[in-house]
Amino acid sequence: MKIRNGFVSNSSSSSFVILLPENFTLDLSEFDFKDSYTNEEEVRQMFNKLLHENEVCPGYESGAFGVLEQVLNDYTIATFETGPDAGQIVLADQDKVKKILGE
Numbered sequence: 001m002k003i004r005n006g007f008v009s010n011s012s013s014s015s016f017v018i019l020l021p022e023n024f025t026l027d028l029s030e031f032d033f034k035d036s037y038t039n040e041e042e043v044r045q046m047f048n049k050l051l052h053e054n055e056v057c058p059g060y061e062s063g064a065f066g067v068l069e070q071v072l073n074d075y076t077i078a079t080f081e082t083g084p085d086a087g088q089i090v091l092a093d094q095d096k097v098k099k100i101l102g103e
Contacts, residue, residue: 013087016069017078019097024075031071037063043071055090065089 026047028040042064050056050068058065068089077092 013082014079015082015087016072016076016089017092018072018075018089019077019092019094020072020075022094026071028067028071031067033067036067038067043067050089050091054093055088057088 026044028043031040033039042062046056046062046064046068056065056068065087072089077097082088
């Protein structure tokens with residue numbers, strides 16, 4: 001068995017495509033921030049960025065991405081592995097999804 005110490009150059013991370021209902025509100029009331037490396041305000045700022053820019057990538061210093069990933073897990077419609085760069089959460093366009101589904 002080989003054990004690697006230090007940087008791994010071919011690491012991958014997961015990216016997520018989410019589809020939110022039109023009346024979605026971010027509910028963080030049940031999330032326990034004690035064991036995370038972030039706070040509610042950072043998560044709300046990251047979610048705001050997602051809504052206005054349609055995608056968000058994690059900051060290396062913040063755990064907000066991981067919290068947002070957990071909170072939005074029920075709305076994930078696709079996941080995929082990305083390269084050595086950080087993963088991302090992408091907001092799916094509701095109109096395009098409805099068109100694909102023939103609605």
